[in-house]
Amino acid sequence: MWTLLLVEDEPYVRETIKSTVDWASAGFRLVGEAEDGAEALELIGRLRPDLVICDIVMPVMDGIEVLEKAKAAYPESRFIMLTCMNEFEYARSALEHGASGYLLKLSLSPEALLGALSKAAKELERERLQREAAAAVYLQQHCDALWARRLHAGAAALPAMDAAAPADGEPPALSPFPYVSVLTAWTGTLMPAGKEAAALEEYFGGERPYVFEYERDGITTRFYWSRVRPPSRLRAPEEAEPAVWLPEAASGGWEEAWLQTLNGLDEAWYSGARGLLPPLPGRPSGGTGGQVAWEWERDLWKSVELRQRSTAGELLGRLWKAMEEGRWPSPAVKAFALQCDRTFAKMLGAAGGPAEELVTQRRHAGLQEALYRRLAAYEEASAESANLQTDHAELNKVIRHIHGHLHEDLNLTGLARFVNMDPHYFSKLFKKKTGENLISYVQRQRVEQAKKLLLETNMPVKEIGERLGFENENYFFRTFKRWTNETPGAFRKTHGGRTQA
Known part of the structure; x- marks a missing residue:
C-alpha cells in the first residue's frame, strides 16, 4: 500500500478531501497532514511519503517551493497539486517542476480524485520496479564482493573494500529507507517469500519494505529496507532451525549488520543452537x-x-x-x-x-x-576396482584410469595412447585379459556407478548421466536399460532409492 501526505492550510478543505474517497481501496494509506509548506517539508523528510497531495497557495511556504525543495532532496516522492480556477499559471509551473498532475479544489469529485490516484499509483509502481531492479544489481555485486572478502578474511572484522570491489554509490531505491533489518538462515528453512509478504506488511506497521534476498553456499539472507522503525522482536518456534535476526540497523550500515548475522549463524554451525538467535560482532x-x-x-x-x-x-x-x-x-x-x-x-x-x-x-x-563417509566409499570403490585388475601392468593402469575418469570421454584411441599401444593391439589385449571389449567394460562401470548414485543420493537423473560421461539423457536411458532392463527412474523407485530433488 502506498503512503500519502495531505498538505492543505484550510481544515474544512482538508477534511473534505479525506472523506471524498476510500483511500485503502485506492491503494493508499494516509500517514500525515500538514497545514503549511514548512511543516509539509519537515514531514516529507521524516515520513518519505510515496505521494504528496499539496495545495499551492499556503502560508509560510507555498506549494511550488515545497515541490522544488522536496524534488531536490527526495526525488522518489510524487506530487499532485491542489489549485483554484484562477491559479492555472501556478499549476503549469508545478507541472514544469515535476508534479504528476493537479486537481481543482472547487470542483473536486470522487471520480477525479480516484483517477489522479490511479495514475499516480501506476507511475509509482513503474518507478519502484525500475529502482528495485537497479538496487538488486548493486546489492548482488556488493554481496558477492563482501562474501569473497569474508571467506578469505575469516571471522575477523570486515576488512576494507579493495580496489576490485564495486564502488558505485547507493542506488535511489534504497535512499527512502533509513532502516534495514537482516534475517540469515540455512537455505530452505525460511518462509517462502510469497507467503511472507502479508506478514511483513503487518510487522512493519502497514509499510511495504523493500526486500532483497541473497543465497550462497547453503545460506540465505533477506534484507528488509523500511521507512519505519521496525519492532525489536520476531516470533519464531523455539525448536526451529537456527535463524539470526538483527531487527534494526541504519540503512548505511547494512554490510556490518549482515556480517553480524553471518557470524551468529556460524556460531550455530559449531554449537548446534536452534531457534531465533542474536547477531554477533566480528571476533579475531x-x-x-x-x-x-x-x-x-x-x-x-x-x-x-x-x-x-x-x-x-x-x-x-x-x-x-x-x-x-x-x-x-x-x-x-x-x-x-x-x-x-x-x-x-x-x-x-x-x-x-x-x-x-x-x-x-x-x-x-x-x-x-x-x-x-565419502572417503570410506571411495576406498571401497577403489578396492573393488583392484579386484578387477589383470596380470598385465599396463592394462591395470588403464583400468584404474577408467574408474577415476568415468565422467570423461573414454575411447579406444585415447586409452591406447595413454599406455603407448597400437589401438588394434590394445583392443584385442583388453578383451583377452578382461573377458569383454572396452566399450562394454566402460558402459558397465558407468551403469554400476549410476546405480549407486540413484540409490544413495537424490541427484537428478539427468545430472547423474552428465556426471558419468553420457553424451545426453537419451543415451544414458538406453544404456542403463540395456544393462538393467529398467530406466534410471524406475530403478530408483523399485530399489528404494532417494526421491529426486
Whole structure:
C-alpha cells in the first residue's frame, strides 16, 4: 500500500478531501497532514511519503517551493497539486517542476480524485520496479564482493573494500529507507517469500519494505529496507532451525549488520543452537597456526594415498577441531571439505559424489561425518576396482584410469595412447585379459556407478548421466536399460532409492 501526505492550510478543505474517497481501496494509506509548506517539508523528510497531495497557495511556504525543495532532496516522492480556477499559471509551473498532475479544489469529485490516484499509483509502481531492479544489481555485486572478502578474511572484522570491489554509490531505491533489518538462515528453512509478504506488511506497521534476498553456499539472507522503525522482536518456534535476526540497523550500515548475522549463524554451525538467535560482532580468529594446519593437511593426503583410513579420520578430526577453534566461516569449511572430497576421489580413482550432500550440511560435526563417509566409499570403490585388475601392468593402469575418469570421454584411441599401444593391439589385449571389449567394460562401470548414485543420493537423473560421461539423457536411458532392463527412474523407485530433488 502506498503512503500519502495531505498538505492543505484550510481544515474544512482538508477534511473534505479525506472523506471524498476510500483511500485503502485506492491503494493508499494516509500517514500525515500538514497545514503549511514548512511543516509539509519537515514531514516529507521524516515520513518519505510515496505521494504528496499539496495545495499551492499556503502560508509560510507555498506549494511550488515545497515541490522544488522536496524534488531536490527526495526525488522518489510524487506530487499532485491542489489549485483554484484562477491559479492555472501556478499549476503549469508545478507541472514544469515535476508534479504528476493537479486537481481543482472547487470542483473536486470522487471520480477525479480516484483517477489522479490511479495514475499516480501506476507511475509509482513503474518507478519502484525500475529502482528495485537497479538496487538488486548493486546489492548482488556488493554481496558477492563482501562474501569473497569474508571467506578469505575469516571471522575477523570486515576488512576494507579493495580496489576490485564495486564502488558505485547507493542506488535511489534504497535512499527512502533509513532502516534495514537482516534475517540469515540455512537455505530452505525460511518462509517462502510469497507467503511472507502479508506478514511483513503487518510487522512493519502497514509499510511495504523493500526486500532483497541473497543465497550462497547453503545460506540465505533477506534484507528488509523500511521507512519505519521496525519492532525489536520476531516470533519464531523455539525448536526451529537456527535463524539470526538483527531487527534494526541504519540503512548505511547494512554490510556490518549482515556480517553480524553471518557470524551468529556460524556460531550455530559449531554449537548446534536452534531457534531465533542474536547477531554477533566480528571476533579475531584463533586456533592453531597455519603451518601446523598445513602439515596436517599434507599428512592427510599421504594417509589417503596409503589407504590408512583410521589415520585419515584422525587427521580430519584435528583439522576440524582447528577450524572450530578458529571459528572459520561455515562456507570456508565447506569449501575445504569440497577440496578434500575432490582430492580423495582423484587419489583413489573413484567417481566423485555430488557436492550437494556436503554443501547443504548445517553442522560442523555433520560435515566431518559426511566427508569421512565419502572417503570410506571411495576406498571401497577403489578396492573393488583392484579386484578387477589383470596380470598385465599396463592394462591395470588403464583400468584404474577408467574408474577415476568415468565422467570423461573414454575411447579406444585415447586409452591406447595413454599406455603407448597400437589401438588394434590394445583392443584385442583388453578383451583377452578382461573377458569383454572396452566399450562394454566402460558402459558397465558407468551403469554400476549410476546405480549407486540413484540409490544413495537424490541427484537428478539427468545430472547423474552428465556426471558419468553420457553424451545426453537419451543415451544414458538406453544404456542403463540395456544393462538393467529398467530406466534410471524406475530403478530408483523399485530399489528404494532417494526421491529426486
